[in-house]
Amino acid sequence: MPVMNIIQAVNDALRLEMRRDPSVVVLGEDVGAFGGVFRATAGLQQEFGAARVIDTPLAEGGIVGTAIGMALYGLRAVPEIQFADFIFPAFDQIVNEVAKYRHRSGGQYPCPITIRTPYGGGIKGGHYHSQSPEALFIHTPGLKVVCPATPRDAKGLLAAAIRDPDPVLFLEPKRVYRAAKGEVPEGELVLPLGQAAVTRVGTQVTLIAWGAMWHEADRAAAEAAAEGIDVEVLDLRSLQPLDLDAIVASVRKTGRAVVVHEAPRTCGFGGELSALIQEHCFLSLEAPVVRVTGFDTPFPYTLENEYLPRAPRILKALRETVNF
Amino acid sequence: MPVMNIIQAVNDALRLEMRRDPSVVVLGEDVGAFGGVFRATAGLQQEFGAARVIDTPLAEGGIVGTAIGMALYGLRAVPEIQFADFIFPAFDQIVNEVAKYRHRSGGQYPCPITIRTPYGGGIKGGHYHSQSPEALFIHTPGLKVVCPATPRDAKGLLAAAIRDPDPVLFLEPKRVYRAAKGEVPEGELVLPLGQAAVTRVGTQVTLIAWGAMWHEADRAAAEAAAEGIDVEVLDLRSLQPLDLDAIVASVRKTGRAVVVHEAPRTCGFGGELSALIQEHCFLSLEAPVVRVTGFDTPFPYTLENEYLPRAPRILKALRETVNF
Amino acid sequence: MPRTKPKPRPPPPASRDGTARQWAPGRLPEEFPLHALVDEEGRLAQGAAVPVPDAELVALYRWMVLERQLDERMITLQRQGRIGFYVGSIGEEATVFGSAAAMAPQDWIFPSYREHGAAFLRGLPLEAFMCGLLGNAGDPGRGRQMPCHESWAPGRFVSISSPVATQLPQAVGVAWAARIRGDDVVPLVYFGDGSTSAHDFHTGLNFAAVQRLGVVFACRNNGWAISVPRERQTASETIAQKAIAYGMRGERVDGNDLLAVLDATRRARARAAAGEGPTLLEFVTYRLEGHSTSDDPRAYRPAEVVEPWKKKDPILRLRRLLQRRGLLDEAAAAALLEEVRVEIQAALRQAEAKPAKPPVESLFEDVYAVPMRQQVEQLAELREAMAADPRVANPRHVDGA
Amino acid sequence: MPRTKPKPRPPPPASRDGTARQWAPGRLPEEFPLHALVDEEGRLAQGAAVPVPDAELVALYRWMVLERQLDERMITLQRQGRIGFYVGSIGEEATVFGSAAAMAPQDWIFPSYREHGAAFLRGLPLEAFMCGLLGNAGDPGRGRQMPCHESWAPGRFVSISSPVATQLPQAVGVAWAARIRGDDVVPLVYFGDGSTSAHDFHTGLNFAAVQRLGVVFACRNNGWAISVPRERQTASETIAQKAIAYGMRGERVDGNDLLAVLDATRRARARAAAGEGPTLLEFVTYRLEGHSTSDDPRAYRPAEVVEPWKKKDPILRLRRLLQRRGLLDEAAAAALLEEVRVEIQAALRQAEAKPAKPPVESLFEDVYAVPMRQQVEQLAELREAMAADPRVANPRHVDGA
C-alpha cells in the first residue's frame, strides 16, 4: 500500500471522485492552476479542466452560495475555504441556507455540498490562520461535520462526504497535513460517517480526541502507559453524526473520560461530550469528565505551544483523572 | 414605580443613556423615523436627531462594521440587528473583528459596542424569525453575552452593557417583549453584568434558565411546588460572564440540576452548563444534569409549541430528576 | 461545457496630460432611460409590437387580477386571525408575471418572497399555496416555514428563505451547473431594491459576470425596504447602473408595464442562453401597500406620496391596452373578476379543510436525508411528553390562563 | 454635526419610444483614464507641478528606498528561519507612501497588510515593527498576531486583521464618528484588487456613499490576489468604475507614480473634508514578488509577464525625477542607500535582543478589559502545567523527537 500524507490523501480522494462522477466540481480561491495554497487540489485542473476545477473571486459567501445552486441543480460541489478562519463571510449561506434547505422546502430541495477547509493551530498562523470552529457547525442542525486525523481516514471520509446526501463540513487538520503519514489503500475507499475508531484499547480512562489533537492524545496515552496508566483512545473522526455508542461503551468500561480539543473551552464540543457522557454514563462515572482544550482567548502567535492542548497537558489530565 | 414591558424598558434605557452620554449612537434597519419593527427605538430619532439614530442600508455586516469604526473612534455604538436570525451576515465582523480587536492590537484598540437583537421563538416566525444563537457567541472569547428575562433587568443590564468597556451581545426575548410586564425604577438603573438572580429558593433541584424560557421555568417551578417538588430557580441574566458561583452554590445544595434553553440541544449552552456543573459539583450530584431544550431541527412554524421547551416539558424533567 | 472564456476587455488608455479625470456622480450619460412600451392610458408605443399572442396576453391579465384578488383576500384573512402572516405584491404584479412569462419552462426561478405569482405560472396549485399560508398538513413545505415561503420543485421554483439576497449567488450556481451539464437553462432571480445593499447581491453579480454566466437578475425596485426609502439604500441614481461595477449589462424598465417587463426579460434570457452573460434588470415600480401584514406604512410614509403611483397601476394599464385592442370588454372583465374570486374561495375552502397540523414526526424529518440518532431520540422524547401531558402541544393551556 | 443631507439626484428620464436602451460593457465612455504626472523616464507632465516641497519629496524617496531594503532583508530573514512570515510591497511603494503622505496627521489609516510603510510615516519605530515580526516581548501587539499585522494607535494606524476587506466598513464608521463629533478627520483605507470581491467592499462603499461620508478608499490594484489575476476577480474594465454603482466619485491613478498618487489622494481628502463624500481611488500597480513568503509565484505566473512592470519601478521613476530636478545625484543616492541599510541593521539587532516570548499572562490579557474568571483560572491552570512539565511551552520536546 502506498504511503501518503493527508494532503496527498485528500488530493487522491478528490481525483477519484471526480473521475468516478462527472458531477463532482471543485471551486475556491487559488484551487485551479495553482492547486490550492496547501496544494490539496494540485493537478486537478490539469486533469479535469477549468470548468470543473474553478478559481473563484475572493468571496467565501459567493463560493458557498454558488456551490448551493450547483447542488440544487444536481451537481456535487466541493468548495474549498482557504482557512477555516475565513469561513465566517459564508456563515449565513452555511447556517441559514445549506443547513436548512432540505427541511425548509419540505424535502423538495436537498443541498448536498461538501465544504473542505483546513482548520486548527500549530503552524504559527496567529489569530486568523489557526481557529477551530467545529462547535459552531455541530450546533447547526442539518449539517454533518467530519474531521479526520490520518491520511487513510482523510481519503475514505472525504469520499463518503462527497457521496453523502447531506451537506458536510470537512475539517482538515493542517498542522499534520504533511507530518501525518500512513498507508492508504489505492483506488476507491469509502469509510462510513459516524464511526469512531478505538485506536488504543485500555481500561482505566477513555481519552477522546479528533483531528490534529488525536496525535497528541495518542502520544499522551503512550507516555501514560509508560507510567502504568492504561488509556483507551478514541478518534471520533466524525463529530456529527457522533458515535455515541462507542463513547458510552468505553466510558462505561473505564469510568473516566478526558476530552481534548483545540477550540476555546467554553461552549466547545468538549462541553457537549461531557454532558452526553454524564447523561449516558452517570452511574459509571468515577471522576468528572475533564476537558483539555484551547483557552478562552483568541488563538495566539508566539505562545501557540502554550495554547494548544498538547501531550504534556493531556498527560497531566490523565494522571489527575485516574487519581481523582 | 412605573410598570413597563420589555420594549418600553429597552427604549427607556436607550433614551437615558443617549441623554447621559452624547457619544451613544443607535443604528440599524428601520430604527429611525419608524422606531424599529418592534418599536424599541420609537421616539429616539425625534429626540436625538437623525445623526445619532440612524437608518442604515440593509446590510448587517455594514451595520456592525461601521459600528466598530465608531467604537474605535470613541463613540458608544448600539447597533440593532432586526432579528437574531439575520445576524449571520455580520458574523465575520462580530467573531473575527469585534471580539478580537482589543487582543489583536495588544490592547491599543478596544471595541466596546453593544449589539441589540431580538431572539427566540414563540411568535410564529418559523425558520428565520425564531432562532437562539447564543452558544455561537458564548464560544467566542472577547464577547460578552447578556439576555434579560424581565423589564427591570432589560433596562438595567442594557445600560450596563452600553457602559461596559467590552463588546456585548444583548439578546432580547421577543416572545415576551410585551407580555412580560413589571415594575421598573424611573431614571438611572445600572445592574452589574455577571450576576444570576435566584428567583425562587428551593432545596430539591436547581432549575436554570434565561430570557423567554425563564418565564416557562418559573411556571414549571410553581406547578412543581403544587406537586410537592421544591425547586430553586436561577435566571442567569448574563451568559458570559457567567455567575458560576451562584450555580455551584445552588447545585451543591440541591444535588440536582435541570437546564432549559430554546436553541437546539447539541452544542447548545446547556451542554457547557452541564459540563461545568459536573466539573464543580461532581461529588454533590445525585442525578445527571438534564437538558430541556429545543430539538436538533430548524425552528418550525406550525409545530413551534411542540418545539419549545415550555413548562409541561420542564415539569416532566423536574419530576424525573428528583425521582432519579 | 463552458463557453469560450471572455477576453478581458482592455482598460481605457492612460492620459499623461497632467490633468486628472475622475468619474463624478451626475456625469453618467443617459445610459439608463426607462424602457416602456405601453403608457398609462394603455397606448402602445409607436412602432412597438406586442411580444405575445393575444390569448397569452389575456391569460396574463387574468393572472394579475387573480393575484390582486388573492392578496386582498389574504390580507383580510390575516386581519381575521385565520392566517398568521402575509406578504403580497399589490402594484408590482407586472414585474412578477411579465418576467416569469418571459422565461422558458425549463428555467429556474429564485424568488425573494413577493413572487408566488411566478409559482402559480409554474403550476403551484392555489390550494397548496393556501395550505402553506395555513401551515397545515396539506402544505408541500410541511408547515415548517412562515406563510409565503413556498417551494415548488415541480416548477423549478426554488425554496424561499427570509434572509434577503441569499438567493442571488445560488441562482448563479444553477447557471453554472447548467453550463457544466450543457443544458439550456437560465435562472431568473428576484430581489428588492433594499436587497441590493446586502452582501450577496455583490457576490452574486460578481461571480456571474466573471464567469459570464447566463443569469437574469430582476430587481423589483418598489421604492421601499420596509420603512427605508430607496435614496437611503443607495446613492446611485439608478439600480441598473450598478451593472457597470460588474462589467455586466443593465437596463431600467418600467415595472408597471407588463409588456416592457416581458420584452426586457426575454432579451436578457436570450442573451443568457447565447452565452452573452448576465443582465441586471431594474423594474421601476412601487409598493402600494405595507411591507407585509406586520407593517403599517402610515408610521413612516404619508399617504400622498402613494397617490401618483396608484394612477400607474399595472393592472389598469394592461386592461386599457386590452380594451383598446378589443380583447376585453367591460362584461368580460367583470366575469373574469367573478371567476377568480370563486376560484380563490374554492381553494381556500379546500385548504381549510385539511388537518391544522402536519404530523409531529414531520418536524424531525428532512433535517437529514435519514434522521440521525438525535432526531429519532428527540421525536420519542416529544411523543412521550405529549402523551404525559397534552399541554405540550397546546399553547392555550400554558400561555393563556 | 452631520452636513446637510444630499438631495437624491433625479434618475434619467423615461424613453417611451419603444426602443430599449441598456448599458453594455464596453460602451463606458473614457471616463476613467489613468491619471499620471511623471512618466517612466522621470519627466514631469507638461503644465503639472510637483505637489510637495523638494525636501519632502526627497524624504519620501528615502522612505521608499528604506521600505524596499526592508522588504528584501526581511524576506531573506524569513528564508533563514529567523522570522516566520513576511508580506512586503515591492513594486507598490508609491501607492503606500504617496497616499499616506497626502493625508493630514489627525487622519486615520486602515491598512490591509502591505502598508507598514504608512505606519512608519506615522512614527512606528522600525525596531517595534521588527519585534512584531519576531512576535517577541518588544512587540506592541504582544506577540499575538502573525508578522505584518501591526497596530500603532499613537499614529492612528489601525490594527490589521487577516480577513480581507473587513476594514472598509470600519473606516466608514470612523468617518461617521468624526462627523458626529465635528472633527476634521478623514480615514484612508487600503485594500487590494482581490478584496473588491469581498462583501465588505460592497457594504463599506455603499454605507459611505449613502451617508456622504468623507472616506478615501484606496485600492492597490496590483494585478493579483495570490494566484488569481484581476480578470478573474471582476469583469469590469477598471476598479475605479465600481464607484458608479455607489453614486460615488472614482479615479484611476498610475500607482507607480508617487506624485499622481499623492495628488489624487490629496484631492480626495479635500473633498472628503469639504463634505463632498467618499472617493474610490484605483492605484494601478503590480505585485513584482510573490504574494508573501508563503507563496511561490512561479507556480502560476510566467516570469515574462513581470518583466514589463519592472521597468515601471516606482522607485526608479522617482529617482529619475529627483535627478532631473537636481535633488539627488549618484553619490547622494548611494549614501542614502547605505544609511537605510545601517538603520535597518541596527533596528534588527535591537529587536533580536528582546526576550523571545511575551510573558505567559499576556495571552490572557486584553481578551476583556479585565480578565474574567475563565482567563484567570486558565492562566493558573497553564502555569501549573508549565511548572509540572517544561515541555508544555516547548515544541521540540513533543513534536520533534
Ligand SMILES: Cc1ncc(C[n+]2csc(CCOP(=O)(O)OP(=O)(O)O)c2C)c(N)n1
Ligand atoms: C438579511 C436580512 N436582514 C433583514 C431582514 C428583514 N427584512 C425583511 S424584508 C426587508 C426589506 C427588504 O426590502 P426590499 O429588498 O426592497 O424588498 P421589498 O420588501 O421591497 O420587496 C427587511 C429589512 C431580512 N429579511 N434579511
Ligand SMILES: Cc1ncc(C[n+]2csc(CCOP(=O)(O)OP(=O)(O)O)c2C)c(N)n1
Ligand atoms: C476573507 C479572506 N479570504 C481569504 C483570505 C486569504 N488571502 C489572503 S490575501 C489574499 C489575496 C488578496 O488579494 P488582494 O486583495 O488583491 O491583495 P494583495 O495581496 O494583492 O495586496 C487571499 C485570498 C483572506 N485573507 N481573507
Ligand SMILES: [Mg+2]
Ligand atoms: Mg423594496
Ligand SMILES: [Mg+2]
Ligand atoms: Mg492584489
